[in-house]
Amino acid sequence: MSAAETAVPESPAAPRPAHRDANVLRWLAAHTASLIGDSVYFVALAWSAQKVAGPAEVGLVMAAGAFPRALLMLGGGVAADRFGVRRIVLGSDAVRCVLILAVAAGVAVTAPAVWILVALALAFGAVDALFVPAVGALPPRITTPDQLARVTGMRTLSMRVSQISGPPLGGLAMGLGGAPAAFAVAGVLFALSLPLLLTVRLRPLDVPGPDDVCDEVAASATRSAWQDLLGGLRYLRRHPLIGPLIAVIAISELGLTGTLNVGMILLNGERGWGPSGYGWIISGFGAGATAGAILLTLAGRLPRAGLTLAGTLLVGCAGAAAIAWVPTLPLAVAVALATGLAMGVCGTLGNALVQTAADPAYLGRVTSVVMLTSVGLAPMSYPAVGAAIGAWGAAPVFVGCGVFGSVGVVVTLACGTVRKAELPGSRPRPSKA
Numbered sequence: 328m329s330a331a332e333t334a335v336p337e338s339p340a341a342p343r344p345a346h347r348d349a350n351v352l353r354w355l356a357a358h359t360a361s362l363i364g365d366s367v368y369f370v371a372l373a374w375s376a377q378k379v380a381g382p383a384e385v386g387l388v389m390a391a392g393a394f395p396r397a398l399l400m401l402g403g404g405v406a407a408d409r410f411g412v413r414r415i416v417l418g419s420d421a422v423r424c425v426l427i428l429a430v431a432a433g434v435a436v437t438a439p440a441v442w443i444l445v446a447l448a449l450a451f452g453a454v455d456a457l458f459v460p461a462v463g464a465l466p467p468r469i470t471t472p473d474q475l476a477r478v479t480g481m482r483t484l485s486m487r488v489s490q491i492s493g494p495p496l497g498g499l500a501m502g503l504g505g506a507p508a509a510f511a512v513a514g515v516l517f518a519l520s521l522p523l524l525l526t527v528r529l530r531p532l533d534v535p536g537p538d539d540v541c542d543e544v545a546a547s548a549t550r551s552a553w554q555d556l557l558g559g560l561r562y563l564r565r566h567p568l569i570g571p572l573i574a575v576i577a578i579s580e581l582g583l584t585g586t587l588n589v590g591m592i593l594l595n596g597e598r599g600w601g602p603s604g605y606g607w608i609i610s611g612f613g614a615g616a617t618a619g620a621i622l623l624t625l626a627g628r629l630p631r632a633g634l635t636l637a638g639t640l641l642v643g644c645a646g647a648a649a650i651a652w653v654p655t656l657p658l659a660v661a662v663a664l665a666t667g668l669a670m671g672v673c674g675t676l677g678n679a680l681v682q683t684a685a686d687p688a689y690l691g692r693v694t695s696v697v698m699l700t701s702v703g704l705a706p707m708s709y710p711a712v713g714a715a716i717g718a719w720g721a722a723p724v725f726v727g728c729g730v731f732g733s734v735g736v737v738v739t740l741a742c743g744t745v746r747k748a749e750l751p752g753s754r755p756r757p758s759k760a
Contacts, residue, residue, distance in 0.1 A: 345470050345477040346624055350528050354469050357523035358462065359485040361420065364516030366493020367500065368427060371509035372448060374501050375439045388444045392452030396702065399456035404695025405555045407461040412468060412691060417524055419458035424517035426450055431510035439506055459702070460695035467682050467690060468529040472751040476628045476679040483620035483675055487613060531687075559692030567744040568684045569693060575735040575745070576677050577700040579640055582732025583647050583670070584701075585708030586725055587612065593713065594651055594721040604656050611660040615667025616674075623675050633748035636676045637739040642669035644736070648729025651722040680748050 345351045369389075376388040407415045430447050433439075466478045500509040550558070563570050595605040629635050646666030653659045678697065685693040715724045739745045 344627065345474040346481060348470065348474075351469055351474075351478060351481070353523050354465065354527045355481050355485055357520040357527065358482065359488055360516045360520040360523070361462070362485055362489035363493045363496065364423075364427075364513045364520070366489050367497035367509060367516065368451070368513040370494050370497025371501065371506055371513060372444060374497075374509070375434070375506040376441070376444050378506075379439060379441060379444075388441065388448055391445045391448035392455070393702075395449055395452040396456050396459070397699065399453055400460060400695050400699045400702070401556055401559075401692070402552065402695075403457040404460040404464075404559065404692035405552050406457055407464055407691025407694070408559070408688060409552070409555060412461045412464045413529055415457055415461035415691075416465065417521065419454050419461065420517060420521055420524065422454050423451065423458065424514055424521065426454065427510050427517060428514035431507050431514055434510065435507035459698050460691050463694040463698055464682075464690045465527075465529075467685070467687070469527060470530075472683050474627065475683050476623050476626075476675065476750050479675045479679045479682070480620040480622070480624035483671060484617065484624065487617045487620070490613070556692070559689055559696075562686070562689050563693065563696060566684070568748060569681055571738060571742040571745045572677060572681050572684075572748075573696055573700065575636075575640070575738050576674075576681075576697060577704060578735040578738065579643075579673070579732050580701050580705040581708050582728050582730075582735070583643065584705040585712035586647055586728040587666075589709045589712045590651075590716060590721060590725060590728070593716045594725070597721050598656075600656050600659075604659075607656065607660050608650075608663045611663030612667035615664040615669075616671035617667075619668045619671025620675060623672065623679075628750040629672075629676065630749075632676050632680060632750045633739065633746045636673055636680070636748075637736050637746070639669040639673035639676070640739070641733060641736045642666070643673055644729040644732040646729075647732065648726045651725035676750075679750055683751060684748075 373385070373389060376385045403415070426447070430439075430443070433443065466475060466482065470478050496512065497509050500512045504511075563573060591608060592605065595601075595608070598604070600608075623629070643666050646662050646669065650659055650662045650666065653662055681693060681697060682690070712724060712728070715727075
């Protein structure tokens with residue numbers, strides 16, 4: 328962690344709520360631009376592959392970026408802790424920008440061959456393995472602990488905006504100017520995020536033992552990256568709150584993500600609700616998750632965070648199991664809305680609790696493990712869910728996945744540290760002299 332990164336202007340005497348803090352809003356704008364750029368990039372990559380390759384090659388192109396992202400994600404967390412989140416975020420975002428704009432220029436003069444698209448996906452996935460843990464570790468550096476739930480809710484809203492606006496923007500660019508235009512739009516969005524990130528001020532975290540943190544940062548200079556990685560994993564294993572919380576997150580992701588992504592498509596086919604029905608159900612999930620993010624953004628915190636986490640996860644698991652049994656599309660949409668709301672609150676609370684409890688010297692490595700459970704491990708359940716539904720039908724598999732996800736509820740309630748976990752309370756404003 329560089330000295331320049333920790334030397335920031337003094338915090339204002341009366342801190343503002345995160346959703347009214349200009350520094351947080353600059354970060355949010357940069358993060359949103361970057362996420363929309365990600366969505367446009369994936370649309371450009373998919374459609375470019377579809378135009379020049381068969382179905383098997385399209386699958387290869389789309390899967391290529393996932394391998395380096397999953398393999399290198401933990402290393403990205405080590406890099407963020409060793410070299411500082413600002414340096415890694417800015418550097419990796421700049422590389423993504425240059426990479427995408429270079430490909431846009433290349434495919435403007437020649438047809439995008441499959442090998443070019445595979446190479447692009449591999450390179451983008453490798454850089455993403457640096458960017459994702461570092462950008463995920465930024466929230467505790469731009470706000471106070473009592474505002475982390477708000478910032479996490481704002482981050483979820485940013486993700487929803489990108490999921491809604493990114494694909495249509497990418498499709499529009501493909502329709503007007505083909506692959507070069509779509510890749511160029513993605514590159515411009517990455518370029519837009521860079522000056523906004525440069526203006527974001529980072530603050531030192533409030534920790535009970537700053538000397539210990541400084542000692543850890545100084546000691547990392549004499550250790551290898553492998554030793555740092557092992558040290559981070561030992562830290563997670565021994566932490567009374569973060570270790571069990573990551574286990575809960577991993578269980579819920581493995582149990583529910585495949586069901587709500589792959590399984591929902593197959594369930595929709597069984598029921599004959601058609602593409603519009605699938606769209607309504609997915610919109611219900613999205614609207615519920617967005618409402619949950621807005622709730623935490625405005626409220627700032629919820630009391631008894633550990634118990635609330637368990638309760639909302641239980642509702643989400645019950646909703647995922649029940650949606651396969653509802654007889655009509657409107658009722659399925661209503662169940663999806665409630666499930667999305669519960670999982671939106673649950674996910675936001677879980678991430679806020681992890682980031683609040685993490686020692687700043689380990690924040691990048693902690694974030695990399697959390698992200699690995701969602702972008703690395705969770706997709707591994709997709710083939711299993713598809714095969715199970717093909718063998719037994721949708722309803723039993725949805726129930727089984729809901730039961731598996733509810734193991735996370737058991738872990739939460741059985742672990743006293745997680746069950747009693749609380750988010751930091753709001754700080755009193757100093758009285759005027």
